[in-house]
Amino acid sequence: MGSVEKAEASGAPVITGAPGTFAWSVLAERHPALIRQVRDAFPYPPGQQRALDALQEETAHGLIQPLPPGAADGARWAAWGSGHIGRSWFEVPFLWAESYFYRRLLEAVGYFGPGAWQGVDPFAPFKRAELNGSAVEGELAALDEVARLPLAEQDHALLGAALWGNRADLGFLISAGDPGTAGTHVVADDSALFWRHLADASPATVYLVADNAGRELIPDLVLLDHLLTTGRAARAVLHVKPTPYYVSDATPADVLDCLRRMAEAPGRAAETATRLWSALTRGRLRLTAHPFSCAPLPYAAMPADLRTDLAAATVTVVKGDLNYRRLVGDNLWPATTPFATLTGYFPSPLLALRTLKCDVAVGLTPATLATLESDPTPWRTAGTHAVLHFRP
Secondary structure (H helix, E strand, O other): OOHHHHHHHHOOOEOEOOOOOHHHHHHHHHHHHHHHHHHHHOOOOHHHHHHHHHHHHHHHHOEOOOOOOOOOOHHHHHHHOOOOOOOEOOOOEHHHHHHHHHHHHHHHOOOOOOOOOOOOOOOHHHHHHHHOOHHHHHHHHHHHHHHOOOHHHHHHHHHHHHHHHHHOOHHHHHHHOOOOOOOOEEEEEOHHHHHHHHHHHOOEEEEEEOOEOOOOHHHHHHHHHHHHHOOOEEEEEEEOOOOOOOOOEOOHHHHHHHHHHHHHOOOHHHHHHHHHHHHHHHOOEEEEOOHHHHOOOOHHHOOHHHHHHHHOOOEEEEEOHHHHHHHHOOEOOOOOOOHHHHOOOOOOOEEEEEEOOOOOOOOOOHHHHHHHHOOOOOOOOOOOEEEEEEEO
């Protein structure tokens, strides 16, 4: 039974943009701010400017409109949006509304063409600015220090970097501001089970389903290099998005940008980039981008070809908040619902690395939940709490 059926059986409500909720703040505040940023980042001609303005007005006050006739993947989105088109953005399931917003944004700027703006990533300026920032420079320099640690400490540091790298989410930072490094808490940690699973399965094939580009993607690449270099993995597969999706989601172009940025740095970072480049050319690391990555659906609904691919993994590392919502279902589960109960459908052993940036929360012990609920901090949405869930 998939997460959707479990949600229906348990009565866990589907998350929508009801007034006063975190989902409402994303739809009503984050999305309009993003439209303004995209509009200002490019010299879009009048047609694209009008389309962006119309999308902003529609998301704030209007009803959901369909994609125009002949739009790329329009038939699929029409099927996925059955029952949602013509309603308020705040009434429909949040996962679908948030996903459809980004698809409509790409349509507004002419990403799918035809025309001069075809294939121009509207989020590229934000991704590149982050990639070239001082924070990335410092993080790359820190790899020299990590390389001098004992192996177990390297494991801990690099897995932790991949976990907390998920805080580098440009969409989240638009509305939340950078929460910095203070007050971060891991509230569920199955990392020891993950490392034991890799040791027992060696040599392994590790899949990593990426989330964001830039500051998050670099630690993901470094982790894959670490697993390949230490022999924990014989092969690795990196899943990214085939096109831009949410504001900072990683695409193949973003992977190349990260490798080039690492190669420009001195020391360990450049060495890591060289090894990863070689791993790609030799086939030890495979880069793939499945269309389902850009679907507003839970992973329980994944197509057969993706299921077959993921079934070949010794373990699949799934990154980020959106992927987590798709793993367990975008529902208001009781937070003590076991992670394994909701992800039993997944075709390979699974490690979820996620910083909490929305209302979905599962896999917590009653004692941990009681502690969190006694604190006024919005632990579900502030990006200051994280989980490492492993399901063999």
